[in-house]
Structure formats: C-alpha cells, structure tokens
Amino acid sequence: MARIKLIQLPVPPPSYYAATGNVPLAAGSLASSLEQGEGKLKSLRAEVVSPEITDRMGDEELSSHVASSEPEFVGLSLYLWNTERSLHLAKEIKKKSPKTKILIGGPEVNHDNPFILKETGYDIAVSGEAEHSFRKLMTALVEKSPLTDIENIAYRKESGEMGNFSQELSANFPLTDFPSPYTTGFLSVDPKRSTYLETIRGCKSQCTYCFYPKSSQNLRTLNIEETIKLISSLKEQGAKELVFLDPTFNHRPGFEAFLDAIAEVNSDGQMSMFAELRSEGVTPKLAGKLKKAGFNRIELGMQSVNKETLKRVKRYGDPEKVAEVAKILAGEGIDLLLDLIIGLPGDTPDDVERGIHFFLEHGLGEWVQAFPLSVLPGTAMRKDAEKEGLEYLMTPPYRVIRTPNFTEDQLKESLFLAEDLLDRRLDEFPRSFLCEAIPGGNDRIDLDLDRKSASENKSLVKTPLSRHHSVWFHSEDFETKSDLISDLMRNRLETDPYCTIDFVFKTGKPLSDVFLQRIFKTMTSLPASYLSRALAHREENMQHRMVVLLSNGSSIRKDWVRKHGNNSAFLLYQEQSMKEALSHAEDLGIELPFAYIIGKDFDSKDWNDLKEKADPEAVSFSSRERERQWSLEVLGYGEV
Structure with a gap:
C-alpha cells in the first residue's frame, strides 16, 4: 500500500x-x-x-x-x-x-x-x-x-520546469461532504493547545488585501446541528479553547440561534472561544450571547480610519461603529484584538496617526494591533499592485516597501509612532534560549575551543539539533580563533539553516569590534528568510541571533558595556545572581546589560519583585524550570 x-x-x-x-x-x-x-x-x-x-x-x-x-x-x-x-x-x-x-x-x-x-x-x-x-x-x-x-x-515536467496551472475548479462543495479530522482520528485534541475548527468557508466581504474572497466567494456553512455535534465531540475529547477560523464568524445565517446552541453545549464554561467578527450587526444583545457562549476574545478589523481608503480596498464599514461594538464587547468582559493596517492604498502617515488617536480617544488603545500591509499571493491587491503603485517584498512576509503615499522610511516611522502612542512594542521580541544543557538533550551544544580539537568541534556542530537551539563557544581568547569560529558557525547553519539558533559567546574580556563584525557577517551569510525579514525594520533577526554573555565577576570596563548595550548585531547579557539582578532591576536592558540569572532556588518575594521592577524581556535564566515559568507566567507565552 x-x-x-x-x-x-x-x-x-x-x-x-x-x-x-x-x-x-x-x-x-x-x-x-x-x-x-x-x-x-x-x-x-x-x-x-x-x-x-x-x-x-x-x-x-x-x-x-x-x-x-x-x-x-x-x-x-x-x-x-x-x-x-x-x-x-x-x-x-x-x-x-x-x-x-x-x-x-x-x-x-x-x-x-x-x-x-x-x-x-x-x-x-x-x-x-x-x-x-x-x-x-x-x-x-x-x-x-x-x-x-x-x-x-x-x-513538474521531465525537463524539470514547472508547467502552468490547470483549469481552476471552484470549491462549492458542502462542508458536510468531508468529516472533521477530529472525528476521523487524523487530528487529536490537545488540551494544552488551541483547537482549530471551521464552520464557514468563503466570505461575503471582498477586501482586496485578503485571500478569502479568492478562496471562495460563496458562503458555505456547516449547519447548526452538525456544528454542535462537532463542538460536543471536541469538548468530550478535552478541548479547552476553540478557535474558529471562519473568515467572518457572524456572517452565517441564524447567528443568534447558533450562539444559543453553543451556549447550551458550553453551559459549564469548560471551553473558551475566539473568533473574528464584522462590527456591523453586533448589538448589546448579541454581545451578551457571545459572552454566554464562552467567547472571551474577539477580533475586529477597522483596518483604517479613512473611509475613502476602506471603500478603495472594498472593506467598507464605519470606524465609529467598530469603536461602538468594541466598547460593547469590552463591557461584557471580552478581550479584543483591534486591527489597523499600515500602508493601505489611499492611506497616508497622517491616517495611521489619526487611527491610533481614534482608538485612544475611545479608551481602546490596549487592544490595538497595528501592522504593515502584506501583499499576499492570490489577492485582488496583488493583481492590482502595479496600478496602485505598491512595491512589496516578493518573498514572505510580502510586506509593502513603498506606496504613492509612504516612503520606506515613513512606513517604519508610522509603525514606531504607533508604538510610542500606545506605549508598547507591537511585535514580539526575539528571546534567546540560554538554559543549561541537559543529559541527552539536543537543544544546546558547547564548543570548547581550547580543549577540543577542531575536528571534534566540527563533528559536534554537525549534529542534527532541535528547531530552536543554542550553540555556546568557550575560549580564553576568541580573537585568535575567529577563523575556526566562523567555520563552525557555517557548518551549523548549513546543517539546520531554518532553525532558530542562538550563538553564545561567554567571556570575561571585552571583544573587539573587528571580531564582532566578522562573526555577525558569518551569522548573516545565509540567504534571508521569513524569520530574518519579519523584524528587519528593527534590525533584529528572529532566525539567527548572537549573544555576548559577560561572565559573573568579569571586570569589563563600563564604557565598553555602554557602547555595546544597544548594539543591533548582538544581545548583551551579564551573568549574575537573583540578588544582583534585583539590586538594579529597573536598569536592566537600559543602562545595564540584560540579566542572565544563575540558579533556580529563589525566594518567592524576590521573584515577585523582579516581575514588578524589571523589563520582562531583559531577564533570562540558566534554569529551564525558571525560564519556562517566566515565559508562561510573566511573558504570557502560553497556549491555553
């Protein structure tokens, strides 16, 4: 077979x-x-x-x-x-x-x-x-x-070339034609993960930047009876959070009756739920039904405050209505995601600023997510990109580079202005993995350049490792071993080029600019990828990162630390105890390097004080137990 x-x-x-x-x-x-x-x-x-x-x-x-x-x-x-x-x-x-x-x-x-x-x-x-x-x-x-x-x-033809796509067959089949993979055994419910499901395919909206209209313009729904049967099955299998992937959740006919049926199945509140809605048609009554059914998070897309832009991209809608509905949902205790796209055709930097102020004036700033436009394959916007004067990356994330109203710098400035007005970073920080090695683990290797031969280190560095791992270099004199280090880094990158890798240099002495620049050049020698492009506007690389870790008690001059504290080429950490980190917690990552805290037996008061005083991204732990606890408890990097 x-x-x-x-x-x-x-x-x-x-x-x-x-x-x-x-x-x-x-x-x-x-x-x-x-x-x-x-x-x-x-x-x-x-x-x-x-x-x-x-x-x-x-x-x-x-x-x-x-x-x-x-x-x-x-x-x-x-x-x-x-x-x-x-x-x-x-x-x-x-x-x-x-x-x-x-x-x-x-x-x-x-x-x-x-x-x-x-x-x-x-x-x-x-x-x-x-x-x-x-x-x-x-x-x-x-x-x-x-x-x-x-x-x-x-x-692919025998010549190796790809042929053209064959005739396109529209997807008009009823969703009942094919059973859910959760019921056929191909997917299992994991209570620690979200459970994804579709009850609608196709979308009545025709937003030009979105793939859904291309996927299917006919709205096909899984009827209420079949959907409730599926949800009941997922609940029995232990689902804790349901994520509805429906393009517009409230576009289905009989939506109120649908919510009532979900509420009956979820009357014990075992499951929380997430979906994306259009604000049109959402009333206080409907918001109450969403809450009763178990929806604790809802996404609403305003996209732009400029009504002419909304018409141009066929989003339509009214920003005032979005704000009204957002406040109704928030009043029910539902958390929100409110979307604002930077770089839509017709918009200007002033429109982005007005959009942020619009949310702030309505008391909705905490839920705003502003992000640059991506000109996605299969969308009407990509088809009309040249006519609209859009320049964009031809590789993921297909981010817009320039529009008739935005230069490349203005796109960046609008994103950073949004962060300044909202007083928070809008994308996630690429956090390094610095935990201690464990026996039999494959997420960290330590290369001793002084005590092991080049062939031993090369053999070690070619070992297949996990999706996210760290490579630690140890030496009393890194400067004289830059050729070997570059060679080892290239071997690691060639073995696992699309893994997330942290290259760590633990040192008690300052490293020269010449050495650092050479290592950074080696690290970035591979072709760019989605992960390395995603935060390129910040000069941050989410794929391959370099970490300089100052050993505990090292006597490196403060002027060297100040000079390299905000270096975009690498992250600077200082190895220290919990007590040392607490003594200057407010300055970590600002006036001082990030803290790499050794040990794991911390007083609960010290732990809570560190949570309160320090930038959470400026603290990492040698202990896996503590790093995991910090990631989930403080940074909120959990699933359910």
Whole structure:
C-alpha cells in the first residue's frame, strides 16, 4: 500500500517556551478526504505528521525522520511563516528518498507567486481548497495515470520546469461532504493547545488585501446541528479553547440561534472561544450571547480610519461603529484584538496617526494591533499592485516597501509612532534560549575551543539539533580563533539553516569590534528568510541571533558595556545572581546589560519583585524550570 505523509510546519515562536499554535487542520482535512466516503482510496494510507514532531525537530532531524520510511508521497502545507523552511525540507527529503513525490499546497501556492513556482524540490503544486479534488489527484498518482485532467494543479515536467496551472475548479462543495479530522482520528485534541475548527468557508466581504474572497466567494456553512455535534465531540475529547477560523464568524445565517446552541453545549464554561467578527450587526444583545457562549476574545478589523481608503480596498464599514461594538464587547468582559493596517492604498502617515488617536480617544488603545500591509499571493491587491503603485517584498512576509503615499522610511516611522502612542512594542521580541544543557538533550551544544580539537568541534556542530537551539563557544581568547569560529558557525547553519539558533559567546574580556563584525557577517551569510525579514525594520533577526554573555565577576570596563548595550548585531547579557539582578532591576536592558540569572532556588518575594521592577524581556535564566515559568507566567507565552 502506498503512503502519503502530510506535514505542516509551525509558526516559529519568539521564545523557546512559547507555544507554536501549530494545529495541522489542513493536513488532517486532506487525509480525511482520502479515506472517507464511498470513493475511499483503499490503496493509499495517509498519515499526518504529529505537531509534537514538527514543532520539536530541526531541519536535518525532521527531513531524516520523514525520509527514513521512504514514503511514496509527502504533502506540505505552505503558509506565510513556513514556506521557505517547507521548501528546504522538500529538497532534503528528495535527497534522502529520491523516489518520493513531493506535493505542496496552501494559500501560498498560486499562479501569481513566482517565488514558489521558481523553486525546485517539489513535484506537484496544488492551489485553493483541495478536498473536492485531492482524492482524484492521489488516485491518478497511485495508479500512475496522466495528470492532464486534474484541476487546480501544476506539475513538474521531465525537463524539470514547472508547467502552468490547470483549469481552476471552484470549491462549492458542502462542508458536510468531508468529516472533521477530529472525528476521523487524523487530528487529536490537545488540551494544552488551541483547537482549530471551521464552520464557514468563503466570505461575503471582498477586501482586496485578503485571500478569502479568492478562496471562495460563496458562503458555505456547516449547519447548526452538525456544528454542535462537532463542538460536543471536541469538548468530550478535552478541548479547552476553540478557535474558529471562519473568515467572518457572524456572517452565517441564524447567528443568534447558533450562539444559543453553543451556549447550551458550553453551559459549564469548560471551553473558551475566539473568533473574528464584522462590527456591523453586533448589538448589546448579541454581545451578551457571545459572552454566554464562552467567547472571551474577539477580533475586529477597522483596518483604517479613512473611509475613502476602506471603500478603495472594498472593506467598507464605519470606524465609529467598530469603536461602538468594541466598547460593547469590552463591557461584557471580552478581550479584543483591534486591527489597523499600515500602508493601505489611499492611506497616508497622517491616517495611521489619526487611527491610533481614534482608538485612544475611545479608551481602546490596549487592544490595538497595528501592522504593515502584506501583499499576499492570490489577492485582488496583488493583481492590482502595479496600478496602485505598491512595491512589496516578493518573498514572505510580502510586506509593502513603498506606496504613492509612504516612503520606506515613513512606513517604519508610522509603525514606531504607533508604538510610542500606545506605549508598547507591537511585535514580539526575539528571546534567546540560554538554559543549561541537559543529559541527552539536543537543544544546546558547547564548543570548547581550547580543549577540543577542531575536528571534534566540527563533528559536534554537525549534529542534527532541535528547531530552536543554542550553540555556546568557550575560549580564553576568541580573537585568535575567529577563523575556526566562523567555520563552525557555517557548518551549523548549513546543517539546520531554518532553525532558530542562538550563538553564545561567554567571556570575561571585552571583544573587539573587528571580531564582532566578522562573526555577525558569518551569522548573516545565509540567504534571508521569513524569520530574518519579519523584524528587519528593527534590525533584529528572529532566525539567527548572537549573544555576548559577560561572565559573573568579569571586570569589563563600563564604557565598553555602554557602547555595546544597544548594539543591533548582538544581545548583551551579564551573568549574575537573583540578588544582583534585583539590586538594579529597573536598569536592566537600559543602562545595564540584560540579566542572565544563575540558579533556580529563589525566594518567592524576590521573584515577585523582579516581575514588578524589571523589563520582562531583559531577564533570562540558566534554569529551564525558571525560564519556562517566566515565559508562561510573566511573558504570557502560553497556549491555553
């Protein structure tokens, strides 16, 4: 029997202990479509690779794991955040298992995304929703039949070139045609993770920046009876938080009755829920029903305060209505996410500033998330980008670079102005992983440059490691070993290029600018990726980071510390005890380096004092137990 392994790589989190939110719903849905119903494909066995594997393993380890059984087929779900790593994984699987056919799909895979289509390593690209055509495709592949009559695909020719996409088949099938993967066994509920589900596909709104109208313009809903049956099943399986992926949750017919039915199932309040709404039609009565049903978080998209811009991007709506509904929901005790997009066609820097002030004046500033426009594949905005005068990255995150009303600098300035007005950072800080090594672990390696030979260190650095790991360099004189260090770093980067890696230099002496610049150049020598581009406007790299750790009691001059305290090339930490960190907690990360606190047996009062006084991102721990506690308890990096 032939096998297909379906894989979804996670959103790379900002911290080792942050949740990935990885729920391979698409993979599970495709697997279900193959093995259910009258046309069950009995000659193919589907497997969804568990998030516990994809979230933990690094590039080399994961590709070896998948390729080791030499599956006939591998399918990869491509999203904004995992596209480049998925394509790298495809190439590595091909190297290790040349006969395996690689399929890619997801919102990134479209005829208007040349970045994807020019890549190699995969055999077939599938666009749009696929449950209705996937069985047909896989039947043809298993039976080695021609692919010429299969809709929504492009495949690689014998010459190695990708052909054009075949005829597009609209996804108009009822959602009841294919069972939920939670009921077929391809996805299991993990109470520690959110549980994702769809009860609507398609969207009545036609926002030009959004993929949903392209995916399906017809609103297809899972009826109330079937949805309640699914929710009841998820509850029985232990679900704690339901995340509805419906494009606009309150667009379904009979919405009030739907909420009443959910409230009945969730009368004990076992589950909390999240969804995205349009403000139109939300009344105080409806807000009360949302709360009663268990919704503790709601997202509302204002997008712009400029009504002409809202018309231009076919969002429409009224900012005043958004604010009114936001206050009604907040009055019910529901937390909010309020969206403002920077760089929409028609908007100016003044509109962004007015938008932030608008939220502040309505007392809603704490919930605002402002972010730059991404010109996504498959959207009307990408189709009209040239006409609109939009320049954007051709690679993820496809962020707008310039518009007729925004220069590149003005886009950055608007983002930083929003942060100044809201008095907080709007994106997550790339937190280094500095915890102590554990026996048998594969998330930290220590390279002793003085006591081990170059070949020993090179062998160690080529070991497959976890998705996020640290590489520690130890030496009494780093300056004389820069050639060796650069060589070792390149070997590590080549082994796991898309892993999140912290390169740590523990020193009791100041490091020269020449050395630091050379190491930074080596670290950034690989081609850029989504993670390295996401915070490029801050000169921060979420993929590969360099850390200089000053050893406890080191006598490095204060002028060197001051000079390098805000260096964008690396993070500066000082090893210290909890008592030492508390003695100057307010200055950590400002006048003083970040604190790397050794030990784990802290007085509860000291712990609480540190939480109150220090910037939480300016504190890290050698203890895994304490680092995890800080990440979850103080930084809020949990799932449920």
